Amino acid sequence: MRLSELSEQSGVKTATIKYYLREGLLHPGHRVTATQAEYDESHLRRLRLVRALIQVGRLPVATAREVLSHIDDDSLGRTIRLGAALWSLPHGPDPDEEAPETAAAREAVERLLDRIGWATSQEIGSLSPAHRSLVSSVATLIRLGYPCDVDYLAEQARLMHQVAVQDLDMMETHPTESEQVEIAVASAVLYEPLLMSLRRMAQEEESARRYGL
Amino acid sequence: MRLSELSEQSGVKTATIKYYLREGLLHPGHRVTATQAEYDESHLRRLRLVRALIQVGRLPVATAREVLSHIDDDSLGRTIRLGAALWSLPHGPDPDEEAPETAAAREAVERLLDRIGWATSQEIGSLSPAHRSLVSSVATLIRLGYPCDVDYLAEQARLMHQVAVQDLDMMETHPTESEQVEIAVASAVLYEPLLMSLRRMAQEEESARRYGL
DNA sequence: CATCGTTGGAGAGTGCCACTATCCAATGAT
């Protein structure tokens, strides 16, 4: 398949595909002559994944490249590969250590983890982007005076754990490691807006149920 | 308080505050002389909300202005106000009607809503940004060949409904309508990254539980 | 009263980023 055909089938302009090639988001085609290259299904699939990461997942191009490199890297074991891929995903801003609310937020998160017994998070917690992002979010809520008590958080955490169980179950239905890492990334990036859509629809539904239309 | 004091207390540069004033994200201060204005606590609070919406919630400035205008508008009833605020929030891309996967996605979503009995979503569903965004997400997943069966979606939807119940319970703890609308917006925008942080931490926890460290 | 640093306002400018248009030499179809 030529570049222009790849463009037609994917719906992505040739100029944009060239850009992705240059940025290393897409592996080069097989050079047929000095000025022509051949692309195949793997390019089409990767291109669609790139578009999904960038357009649906809103990843910056540089981040997408990093994430993809982890998916491709089969020199490491699954756990490391998975962790590397997930930790390179974008996350909220880091906690502002200057702000006084950060300390309170950190304590609240600690109490939360204690309550629900997430041992992993407590040990390596301060390193995990998700943990730092959580502290930052809680600090923001405290600063704005929104409620954010441990009971509420614990209940939501419990629900998110059930979501995670579903996620991992789904991941396990895929055989190869590469696919599992890819689906873990997809789970984090593509299913996220899906879940948030479901949450908003649920809010609309529940709101209608309580207050009428 | 002067503009420069407001800047100090909020940690936002004066130039940026001026920009927000110009863009209508912040109501003007009380003019004391021809060249000086006085700001108060309401400005500080609003400024923090603006920063949270833009930095944590990643809202474009124009969208933030629209959302804030709905929070301020007390000429409408709560339901309308709430809906207007939530519907003006950013959502994923609209479904691509050209793509063949969109039809399948729409059908899958319909089956899902049927299964879990969200009447509201079925009636006004095609209008809701959340519904359109969900169809778009499902279409993307189908196109990439990721699993997205109705059983999985139904389970996640059930969990998201429980999340929404928590959300609305929390909203009801606030007395005034303005506060309720504000907290609904905060719930959609600020608690979203919080929930996603919890999901990723839960994935890390569950992953460690299944496969070790 | 003169002076000089500070303030608020307005418009132009900056930096970043995801593309995108242009150009060029080498092909490949006719």
Next chain:
DNA sequence: ATCATTGGATAGTGGCACTCTCCAACGATG
């Protein structure tokens, strides 16, 4: 032989969130 097309490199575009510069008007100080 001719000429549109292809892949590759480079420079440019447009949008956005600020941010810089300038200016007239204060207002505290000597």
